[in-house]
Amino acid sequence: MVDRHRYARLRTDAGGTGMTEQVAATGRKRGPYAKTKRTRAAILDAALDVFARGGYRSGSIRDIATAVGMSEAGLLHHFPTKSALLAAVLEHRDQRSIDVLGTDDADPLATLRGLVELARYNASVPGVVALYCTLSAEATDPGHPAHAYFVTRYADTVGRLERAFDGCRELGRLRDGTTPGSAARQAVAVMDGLQVQWLLDPEGVDMAAELDRFLREVVDFD
Amino acid sequence: MVDRHRYARLRTDAGGTGMTEQVAATGRKRGPYAKTKRTRAAILDAALDVFARGGYRSGSIRDIATAVGMSEAGLLHHFPTKSALLAAVLEHRDQRSIDVLGTDDADPLATLRGLVELARYNASVPGVVALYCTLSAEATDPGHPAHAYFVTRYADTVGRLERAFDGCRELGRLRDGTTPGSAARQAVAVMDGLQVQWLLDPEGVDMAAELDRFLREVVDFD
Incomplete structure (x- = not known):
């Protein structure tokens, strides 16, 4: 199962990330x-496409099945519920974020640079960004199937960045008067908010450059 | 028509804004x-409630009609299309924002303080905030009926804040190295991003305080 998910992630990543070749190669494997x-x-x-266009709630299994030329029953054989499908799509997005961000908490400046890299990568996958924006907003409703996921995800992300900013503080690189917790919340907010602005005006907004400017306002990188 | 809309706005505002009394008084008027x-x-x-819970696309006229004990036909007599209903809800939100923000561009510091007031007000209307977050994300799709509205709205908001930060710069109060355009984009992003974090964790996030801290990082208010 793990392997299948990983493949699914790679394929969904195709486009603008240099992963297309790997996918094509894997796709040539034979057998059932x-x-x-x-x-x-x-x-x-x-699913990514349908959810990104209309949000999770109005996206239907039928539409997704039609898009891939399958019956609903055929699709449900692979993903038994719409929530399971959503979980697989979110898992993809998270794994990709982890790949870009890195998992090394030891170098706080590298973590923050990784955040800018992630913003740069996001600009190559507008469908994923649109899905994420719509879903995170929908999922603020406690009744949404992804609510718990997003509550945990935001707490984890803010926590991780707070540790990074705290590391910067220990290095004497955090701006005076800024607390690590506040910088973490603001950094996540800037990143999220810029995504909406960028989706509405792709030519006018450079997410990575703007996030970089924000980070340089609170941290001394040089 | 203008008057009816205004009334609708007041009623929808009821709760936490001190407008309830005005509404109740207006509500006592007699006649058809x-x-x-x-x-x-x-x-x-x-509509606000239904759209806020499930987004605009999956919210149905039927659900809204049921909630107010009307037939669909009865509701469509007042708002001929779902888009017209959406427009009325958005108009309400904007008018309220303008009321809080003020329209005086002459004092840039007052405009920025108004933004913090708006964040404080928003914390009293979670349903409106949830609707706005979901809608602005959904509407990044060029095919969404509110797409043009949000493109214009963001351009206007960023433009207005850019003028405010430029005013701060002229007063010598903008932080060195910060450009008015960048500060404006970041301020809007912080405000939007904090809304999602607050909806997911209402006890853990103080939108107004956090926005205030951000603004004090780029502008000298004292």
């Missing part, structure tokens, strides 16, 4: 297992 | 016109 992986990948692509 | 106003107000309340 490879076919299943291709099918799951195609479903995740379609 | 007053009844129409009350009905429109009730529809806007229900």
Whole structure:
């Protein structure tokens, strides 16, 4: 199962990330297992597209099945519920974020630079960004199936950045008067808020450059 | 028509803003016109609630009609289309924002303080905030009926704040190295991003205090 998910993630990542080649290579594998992986990948692509366009709630399994030329029953064989499909799409997004951000908490400046890299990567996947914006807003409703996921995800992200800013403070690089907790909340907010502005005006907004400017206002990188 | 909209706005604002009394007084007016106003107000309340819970796309006229005990046809008599209803809800939100922010561009520091006041007011209307977050994300899709509205709204808001930060610069109060355009984009992003964090964790996030801290990082208020 883990392997299938990983493949699905790779395929969904295709476009602008240099991963297309790996995917194409993997796609040439023979046999029923490879076919299943291709099918799951195609479903995740379609789900991402349908959810990104209309949000999770109005996106239907039927629309996703139609997009990949399957029956609803056929799709449900791969992902038994719409929530399971959503979880797979979110897992993809998270894994990709972790890959870009890195997992090394030892160098706080590197973590913050990783955040700018993530913003730069996001600019290559507008569909994922649109999905994430719509879903995180929808999921603020405690009744939404992804509510718990987003509550945990935000707490984790803010916590991790707070540790990074605290590390900067210990290095004497955090601006006086700024607290690590406040800088973390603001950094996450700037990143999220810029995504909406960028989706509305892709030519007028440079997410990575703007986030970089924000970070340089609170941290001394030089 | 203008008057009816205004009434609808007041009623929808009820709760936490000191406007309840005005509304109650207006509500005591007699006659069919007053009844129409009350009905429109009730529809806007229900629409706000339904759209805030599930987003605009999955919110149905039928659900809204049911919530106010009307038939769909009855509701469509007041708002002929779902888009017209959305426009009325957005108009309400904007008018309220303008009321809080003020329209005086002459004092840039007052404009920025108004932004903090707006964040404080928003904390009293979580349903409106949830609606706005979900809608602005959904509406990044060029095919969404509110797309043009949000493109214009963001351009206007960023433009207005850019003028305010430029005013601060002229007063020698903008932080060195910060440009008015960048500060404006970041301020809007912080405000938007904090809304999602606050909706996910109402006890843990103080939107007004956090926005205030951000603004004090780029502007000298004292």
